[in-house]
Amino acid sequence: MTASTPSRAFIPVRIAVLTVSDTRSLAEDRSGDILAGRIADAGHILADRMILRDERAEIAAQLRRWCADPDIDVVISTGGTGLTGRDVTVEAHRDVYEKEIDAFGTIFAIVSMGKIGTSAVQSRATGGVAGGTYLFALPGSPGACRDAWDGILAQQLDYRHHPCNFVEIMPRLEEHKRRS
Incomplete structure (x- = not known):
């Protein structure tokens, strides 16, 4: 059973949104708009937002830049x-990950199954960690972005959520670098 602990103070996280598309511009980016709106509505900070073409090396390079930026805690791509x-976002993410969050794709498929049935099998949503930054790759549909945010990320990026959440372990993501 999950719940919220009101005695804990909310901690806003800084989130960058990357839309991967060969055809969309920011003006036509409904999925990115949905994520940006939910990020703001939750009280988090939209740290950056951009669109890149489906080019694996370019996507991975941008993910690495954001992971190196101390003002970004989370990257969500759509x-x-x-x-x-042409679908190379998952491969680009995996080029960057230090650790994959294996269950993210599984939980996303479970959430999606309730909405789109067996079509959820075609999703390759993924999550991971690199450079102390969380990275999540979501499908490009507005519905998938809503499902991922509402069904997973809203809770996991909320420090008040228990029994555990991503925010509370952020300070420890790079503890291996402090060891001698």
Whole structure:
């Protein structure tokens, strides 16, 4: 059973949003708009937002830049997670990950299954950690972004959520670098 602990103070996190698309501009980016709106509504900070084409090396390079930025705690990408030849976001994320959050894709599939049935099998949503930064790759549909935020990320990026959440372990993500 999960719940919120009102005695804990909310801790806003700084989140960058990357839309991966060969065709969309910011003006047409409904999925990015949904994420940006939910980030703001939750009390978090939209630290950066951009669109990149489906180019694995470019996506990975941008993820690395954001991971190196101390003003970004979380990166959420949308798009490029499908099965076609141009869908390379998952591979770009995995090029960057130090650790993969294996259950993220599983939980996303469970949440999606309730909305789109067996079509959820085509999702390659993924999550991981690199440079003390959380990274999540979501499908490009507005519905998938809503489902991922509302069904997973809203709770896991809220320090008040228990029994555990991503925010409370942020200070420990790079503890291995402090060891001698």
